[in-house]
Amino acid sequence: MAITLREITDENREAVLALRVAPGQEQFVSTVRYSIREAAENPHGNPWYRAVYAGDEPVGFVMLSWDVVPQPPHINGPWFLWKLLIDERHQGRxxxxxxxxxxxRLIEPEGAKELLTSYVPGDGGPAGFYERLGFTPTGELDPEGEVLMRLTLPWRDTAGPA
Known part of the structure; x- marks a missing residue:
């Protein structure tokens, strides 16, 4: 099913804030509420975030550092996938x-040559998901011990259809 990325508004805020990962995944991704607060506290990271919708239903949340001047180790970029949360009821789809x-598709026309992300190591974490998409470890860790990964663009999507 196709998804859309929508701004969080007064009309959808509570439904988006209610999205949760599956039990045991909380150590790998923060809540939507925490992520939005983190964005507000870190404007230098140029946060850009959206609710993920399948049809008319919110199913997830995504946040990037959008074309930011990298300031390692605290600001990765210029394009950094900061948060990706898919609600527990909608995972595996x-x-x-x-x-x-x-x-x-959004960042390539903006001149992005790579998309960075990071993950918390551990059983049940997102490392395998990112690897299946073509992200590769950079060999670096961020200050919190998260593994930094890179997806080189243009991307030859080998993970299959959406």
Whole structure:
């Protein structure tokens, strides 16, 4: 199913804030509420975030550092996939892949040559998901010990259809 990325408004805010990862995944991705607060506290990271919709239903949340001047180790970029959350009821349906596809379609025309992300290592974490999409470790860790990964653009999507 196709997804759309929509701004968070007064009309959809509560439904988006209610999105949750599956039990045991909380150590790998923060809540939407925390992510929005983190964006407000870190304007130098040029946060850009959207609700992920399948039809008329919110199914996830995504946040990037949008064309930011990199200031390692605290600001990665210029294009950094800061948060990706798919609600526990909607995981396993290809929405995560579809979000990355949409993000790539948005940033490539802006001149992006790579998309960076990071993940918390651990069993049940997102490392395998990112690797299946073609992200590769950079060999670096961020200050919190997250593994930094890179997706080189243009991207030859090998993960399959959305």
């Amino acid at each position: 290809g929405y995560g892949l579809a979000v990355v596809q949409q993000i790539v």
